[in-house]
Amino acid sequence: MDGGSNLTVNVSVADNDTERMQGLMFVEEMPRYNGMLFIFSDEDERSFWMKNTQIPLDIIFIDEHMMVINVEEAEPGGDVPDSELPRYKSNGPCMYVIELNIGVCEEHGIVAGTEVHFHMEQDV
Numbered sequence: 001m002d003g004g005s006n007l008t009v010n011v012s013v014a015d016n017d018t019e020r021m022q023g024l025m026f027v028e029e030m031p032r033y034n035g036m037l038f039i040f041s042d043e044d045e046r047s048f049w050m051k052n053t054q055i056p057l058d059i060i061f062i063d064e065h066m067m068v069i070n071v072e073e074a075e076p077g078g079d080v081p082d083s084e085l086p087r088y089k090s091n092g093p094c095m096y097v098i099e100l101n102i103g104v105c106e107e108h109g110i111v112a113g114t115e116v117h118f119h120m121e122q123d124v
Contacts, residue, residue, distance in 0.1 A: 010035075012035075020040075024057065024099055025051065026052055027053070030055060035099050040094075042095070043093040045092065047088065049087055050077035053074075057100065058073060058100045059099055061094040062094055068114040068115075068116060069112060072088040074102070
């Protein structure tokens with residue numbers, strides 16, 4: 001990511017419905033610069049919630065041109081009915097979403113208009 005500074009993060013990829021539904025649910029801690037990348041097959045408005053999510057997150061919505069649309073700070077959902085969980089939404093169509101530990105975006109100046117680059121490494 002390229003905001004006020006270059007930032008490299010390590011992410012797990014969620015690129016199918018099962019992985020996207022699971023997301024970071026039940027994760028109790030995560031290294032500061034790790035996260036999850038959600039890849040969708042099309043660009044559309046997206047909405048995330050924090051059901052069964054244990055850690056606060058920055059949710060970064062990214063369009064097909066690799067530009068950040070918006071960043072939402074999301075707190076763990078807690079023990080409330082699904083209907084009462086807040087929804088965190090993209091401010092327009094997006095194709096990618098990255099979840100990182102809360103505060104990373106503010107710390108590194110990642111805001112709407114920040115350009116994002118992916119570098120994929122294959123496990124050996």
